[in-house]
Amino acid sequence: MESQRDDARGRGRGGRGGGRVRTRGGSRHQARPLASEALQSRLIEELLPGRPLENPRHPKRARVLPPKVGKHPGSEFWRPDLPTPDLDASVLSPALYLQCGPGSSRASTPVMEWPGTSGASTPVMERPGPSGASTPVMERPGPSGASTSATERRVIPSSSRPPRPLREDEIIALLNYGSEEDSEGEDEEILQPSLVPRATRMWLDEEDEEVEEEAERLNINLEWPRPPQPLRPSASAPVDVSPTSTLDPIYKFKFEWRNISMPQIEPHLRRELFSEIIGPSVSFATPYDAFIAIWDREIMQVIVTETNIYAQQVATAMLASGTIGPHSRITRWQDTNVDELYTYFAIVLAMGVVVKSCLEDYWHTARDIFYTPGFAADMSYDRFQLLSKCLHFNNNEYCDITMLTRRQAKLYKIQPIVDHLNTKFSELYNLSRNLAVDESLTMWKGWLDINQFIPNKAATIGIKTYEVCESRSGYLWRFEVHAGHDISTSQDDPISGTVPALVLRLLSGLEHKGHTIWMDNFYNSPALARELKTRGFDCVGTLRTNRQFVPYELTSLTKKDMTVGQVTGCTSGDVDLLVWKDKNRVAFISTYHGLASVRFEERLKPTVACDYNVCMGGVDRKDQQLAMYPIERRRTRVWYKKLFRRVS
Structure with missing residues (x-):
């Protein structure tokens, strides 16, 4: 993977993309893979309905204002379904007609029909109501003044019907909604956490039986690039589950893109198994x-x-x-x-x-x-x-510039504190399933060669830290101060770039626990997603389509080539790519979501987009909580002392 280097003078995470590798003597383009079959574009209405796998901590609650109800039929906000004095159908106008289709939330509320266009008055008839009382009925005259059939009539209820009391079985169903009944059978198989991650089991002879049965039922092809036969361990040989994968990179990063099958395997069957205990590892009284x-x-x-x-x-x-x-x-x-x-x-x-x-x-x-x-x-x-x-925090006399890199020399005075806090933060808390990797910015307006400029952050300019935070609570588990990158790339190893190496350093110690890593397009790439999958992680987030291994069909796709609501996706085994046109063109990468839609605030969105909006704000949530107690706002001439107050 190409190198992604932040400009120390403030270009920050912007800069030029990674679709081209620039050399001193010119530039050379990387070869783009082509999909094995023509990718299909679908409207989002054509996708199978799905459901988000993540629930927001605080669901959005829209303010509902009471409707303005007029007293007379001629009023602007007159409601024909409410009692009105002296109802006279002869004064009704077409502007008072309230249309309520079958798909609306008010479909059960009867509405009045349009009066006729011939100018004749509409007669009011009587129809027995539910309680025996007569209910006024309005007939729509035809073109010649004749009344319409009974199927086009609308009933105006004189009073609302009281809700029916719930039955006992309905009450039990509501109380247990979303839960599974406990089984007391002795023959039921108890699921144990697997020692080998699901992504590694895909390389072995014994595939996940549950996934295979689901794929066979849906007639889905699970074939994707595998290593040669000598790399497959035998049944008696021990399986290597160390953080560093021993799979051959030639086969690990061989992507063969094809259309996402419809129907698909359920996302929870593709997701890594998570069975860790979450929360503080030590209880504190005060x-x-x-x-x-x-x-x-x-x-x-x-x-x-x-x-x-x-x-x-x-x-x-x-x-x-x-x-x-x-x-x-x-x-x-x-x-x-x-x-x-x-x-x-x-x-x-x-x-x-x-x-x-x-x-x-x-x-x-x-x-x-x-x-x-x-x-x-x-x-x-x-x-x-x-x-x-x-x-x-560190003795200046022990700082030997000749033995340190430029990055180590810049962080020499604060490095003991960074190492100590990373150790303590990781020991005192067990993270939940969803983790966010993002940047945080400590405001520093003085001259500093490691200053970064990020417009979408509250501080805008300052000292950048890369952080791993729990998505739900914002708990900081590990961080690293940005002080430049050591440029070391290899064409043979796609994850040797600075950004993939940074992500793997931040996640060190969490391998094969089933965590889902949520990142934005600064970090994500197909090669990094495949590497994280082999280490027992799931990976979801937005994607820059100029990354290495992204198929040419998606790289060349612009927002002018798509209509609003159009979706194009492809998959290569355990990595899915998705391009969606909403107000703008946005690309996603996921290791388990697939291609499905969900209705959110009266709009259809891909399920990966809804889950991303819920889980990506872990670092921002931590910054929001710290902003309530600004202990680092005191002026100082030393940047690392301000950073120390920020992280303490």
């Missing part, structure tokens, strides 16, 4: 216990040691340069300890809860409504400023 579980005394002692060393280095440098004065704060420096550093952290966190305009206001002594005596009682203003200046 938030303080959770805090000290992350910032334990071991890492606090490291910060204390480095802070004391750096304070001595600052004082020595100021003495050597002659910039130290008799009233400088550094002359009153005393070595800190772990308890004082915990107090300093508590004040920093409290500043995110109690937001004031400037730092001095927290230590203001005026007895007004904004008086906060707790800050001055725990630490003086000068001591807080001195600790903020001398706070340090």
